Amino acid sequence: MAAVSSGIDYTHPDLQQELEVRDTVYNRISEYLKLKTHIQTIRDNGLEELDTKVDLGSNFYAKAHVPDTSHIYVNVGFGFHLQMTLAEADSFIDEKVKHMEKLADKHTEEANSIRAKIKMVYGALMQAMNLTDQ
DSSP: OOBTTTTBOOOHHHHHHHHHHHHHHHHHHHHHHHHHHHHHHHHHTTOSSEEEEEEOSTTOEEEEEESOTTEEEEEEETTEEEEEEHHHHHHHHHHHHHHHHHHHHHHHHHHHHHHHHHHHHHHHHHHHHHHHHO
8 A cells, every 4th residue: 555645655665675675684683793702702701712603504513712802803893703802792793783883774764764654644545435325
Protein backbone atom coordinates (compact mmCIF):
# COMPACT_ATOMS: atom_id res chain seq x y z
CA MET A 1 0.00 0.00 0.00
CA ALA A 2 1.48 3.38 -0.97
CA ALA A 3 0.50 6.98 -0.45
CA VAL A 4 0.30 8.20 -4.02
CA SER A 5 -0.15 11.90 -3.31
CA SER A 6 3.16 12.35 -1.47
CA GLY A 7 5.24 10.04 -3.65
CA ILE A 8 6.59 8.35 -0.49
CA ASP A 9 6.36 4.58 -0.25
CA TYR A 10 5.05 3.41 3.15
CA THR A 11 5.20 -0.33 2.50
CA HIS A 12 6.03 -2.88 5.15
CA PRO A 13 9.22 -3.97 3.35
CA ASP A 14 10.69 -0.53 4.13
CA LEU A 15 10.00 -1.10 7.80
CA GLN A 16 11.43 -4.60 7.62
CA GLN A 17 14.57 -3.32 5.91
CA GLU A 18 15.14 -0.63 8.57
CA LEU A 19 14.71 -3.21 11.34
CA GLU A 20 17.10 -5.64 9.62
CA VAL A 21 19.77 -2.95 9.21
CA ARG A 22 19.32 -1.94 12.85
CA ASP A 23 19.65 -5.57 13.96
CA THR A 24 22.82 -5.93 11.89
CA VAL A 25 24.28 -2.88 13.63
CA TYR A 26 23.35 -4.35 17.03
CA ASN A 27 25.05 -7.63 16.08
CA ARG A 28 28.21 -5.76 15.13
CA ILE A 29 28.09 -3.87 18.43
CA SER A 30 27.80 -7.22 20.20
CA GLU A 31 30.90 -8.52 18.42
CA TYR A 32 32.93 -5.46 19.43
CA LEU A 33 31.77 -5.79 23.03
CA LYS A 34 32.80 -9.46 23.02
CA LEU A 35 36.24 -8.39 21.81
CA LYS A 36 36.40 -5.82 24.61
CA THR A 37 35.57 -8.57 27.11
CA HIS A 38 38.32 -10.77 25.66
CA ILE A 39 40.81 -7.90 25.95
CA GLN A 40 39.83 -7.40 29.59
CA THR A 41 40.25 -11.14 30.26
CA ILE A 42 43.74 -11.03 28.74
CA ARG A 43 44.62 -8.06 30.96
CA ASP A 44 43.06 -9.44 34.15
CA ASN A 45 44.84 -12.76 33.83
CA GLY A 46 48.14 -11.28 32.61
CA LEU A 47 48.17 -13.58 29.60
CA GLU A 48 51.25 -13.16 27.42
CA GLU A 49 50.23 -15.99 25.10
CA LEU A 50 46.94 -17.67 24.47
CA ASP A 51 45.49 -20.95 23.22
CA THR A 52 41.99 -20.53 21.81
CA LYS A 53 39.49 -21.66 19.21
CA VAL A 54 38.73 -19.50 16.18
CA ASP A 55 35.40 -19.56 14.33
CA LEU A 56 36.20 -20.02 10.65
CA GLY A 57 32.56 -19.56 9.72
CA SER A 58 29.38 -21.62 9.96
CA ASN A 59 30.37 -22.62 13.51
CA PHE A 60 33.45 -24.46 12.24
CA TYR A 61 36.25 -23.95 14.76
CA ALA A 62 40.00 -24.43 14.61
CA LYS A 63 42.53 -24.38 17.42
CA ALA A 64 44.80 -21.35 17.46
CA HIS A 65 47.88 -20.33 19.42
CA VAL A 66 48.58 -16.63 19.96
CA PRO A 67 52.24 -16.28 20.96
CA ASP A 68 52.03 -12.55 21.78
CA THR A 69 48.89 -10.95 23.16
CA SER A 70 50.33 -7.44 23.37
CA HIS A 71 48.89 -6.59 19.93
CA ILE A 72 45.68 -7.66 18.22
CA TYR A 73 44.12 -7.07 14.84
CA VAL A 74 40.83 -5.21 14.90
CA ASN A 75 38.34 -4.92 12.05
CA VAL A 76 38.09 -1.17 11.47
CA GLY A 77 35.60 -1.45 8.63
CA PHE A 78 35.53 -1.83 4.86
CA GLY A 79 37.40 -5.13 5.15
CA PHE A 80 40.47 -3.56 6.78
CA HIS A 81 42.07 -4.89 9.94
CA LEU A 82 44.53 -2.80 11.92
CA GLN A 83 47.14 -4.02 14.38
CA MET A 84 46.63 -2.29 17.75
CA THR A 85 47.86 -2.54 21.29
CA LEU A 86 45.26 -3.65 23.81
CA ALA A 87 44.86 -0.06 25.04
CA GLU A 88 44.43 1.25 21.49
CA ALA A 89 41.90 -1.47 20.72
CA ASP A 90 39.98 -0.66 23.90
CA SER A 91 39.81 3.01 22.98
CA PHE A 92 38.86 2.26 19.37
CA ILE A 93 36.09 -0.11 20.46
CA ASP A 94 34.62 2.51 22.80
CA GLU A 95 34.46 5.08 19.99
CA LYS A 96 33.22 2.56 17.42
CA VAL A 97 30.43 1.36 19.73
CA LYS A 98 29.33 4.97 20.42
CA HIS A 99 29.16 5.64 16.68
CA MET A 100 27.29 2.40 15.99
CA GLU A 101 24.79 3.06 18.80
CA LYS A 102 23.98 6.42 17.20
CA LEU A 103 23.52 4.63 13.87
CA ALA A 104 21.22 2.05 15.48
CA ASP A 105 19.22 4.84 17.13
CA LYS A 106 18.84 6.53 13.73
CA HIS A 107 17.46 3.31 12.23
CA THR A 108 15.14 2.84 15.21
CA GLU A 109 13.79 6.38 14.76
CA GLU A 110 13.29 5.76 11.04
CA ALA A 111 11.47 2.48 11.77
CA ASN A 112 9.23 4.27 14.28
CA SER A 113 8.51 6.96 11.70
CA ILE A 114 7.56 4.32 9.12
CA ARG A 115 5.33 2.58 11.69
CA ALA A 116 3.57 5.87 12.44
CA LYS A 117 3.02 6.56 8.74
CA ILE A 118 1.66 3.06 8.17
CA LYS A 119 -0.69 3.47 11.11
CA MET A 120 -1.82 6.86 9.79
CA VAL A 121 -2.51 5.45 6.31
CA TYR A 122 -4.40 2.48 7.73
CA GLY A 123 -6.40 4.85 9.93
CA ALA A 124 -7.26 7.04 6.94
CA LEU A 125 -8.31 3.96 4.94
CA MET A 126 -10.51 2.72 7.76
CA GLN A 127 -12.09 6.14 8.05
CA ALA A 128 -12.64 6.31 4.29
CA MET A 129 -14.19 2.84 4.33
CA ASN A 130 -16.57 3.90 7.13
CA LEU A 131 -17.55 7.01 5.17
CA THR A 132 -18.33 5.03 2.02
CA ASP A 133 -20.45 2.55 4.01
CA GLN A 134 -22.72 5.36 5.19
